[in-house]
Amino acid sequence: RFEKAWLGFALLLIVGLIATITYGAVGPGVAMISDSGGTIDSSALGEHEQFSDPGVRQVGENEYDVYVVAQQFIFRPGTNEPITLPADSTVTFHVASADVIHGFSITGTNVNTMAIPGQVSKITVEFDDPQTYGLVCHEYCGAAHHEMAGTIEVV
Numbered sequence: 001r002f003e004k005a006w007l008g009f010a011l012l013l014i015v016g017l018i019a020t021i022t023y024g025a026v027g028p029g030v031a032m033i034s035d036s037g038g039t040i041d042s043s044a045l046g047e048h049e050q051f052s053d054p055g056v057r058q059v060g061e062n063e064y065d066v067y068v069v070a071q072q073f074i075f076r077p078g079t080n081e082p083i084t085l086p087a088d089s090t091v092t093f094h095v096a097s098a099d100v101i102h103g104f105s106i107t108g109t110n111v112n113t114m115a116i117p118g119q120v121s122k123i124t125v126e127f128d129d130p131q132t133y134g135l136v137c138h139e140y141c142g143a144a145h146h147e148m149a150g151t152i153e154v155v
């Protein structure tokens with residue numbers, strides 16, 4: 001009966017090791033700083049001060065807040081218009097879902113979080129150089145999940 005406990009412990013170690021390795025690997029030109037969140041009434045997203053008019057807001061000299069609504073099957077903004085940010089900026093994304101669980105992943109980097117109904121996912125990223133990044137939904141969210149994508153332009 002001790003074997004089971006040891007097996008569990010070994011598995012935990014392995015998972016922890018993988019998590020550590022993954023966390024350390026970040027794509028070129030970006031650095032992930034923090035990942036935390038809050039709660040929101042997603043049925044009333046349109047009444048929320050920030051999410052009724054999502055987009056980029058400058059909050060400091062090189063600091064920006066970006067409010068993004070994920071919904072079947074677009075990012076607002078991101079899909080119909082790119083999210084445009086200046087290089088050498090520190091950007092905190094606030095991501096909310098208007099319907100089901102979506103993913104929020106910046107391609108070529110290790111930046112990813114989820115958009116969960118009722119929650120605001122917060123993730124801070126440093127963008128160093130001008131570059132165009134893809135934004136993809138990496139959580140299955142319905143028939144057109146594979147088409148749910150957008151663009152982040154660092155200029």
Ligand code: CUA
Pocket residue numbers: 071072073101102103137138139140141142144145146148
């Ligand atoms: Cu949204 Cu998959």
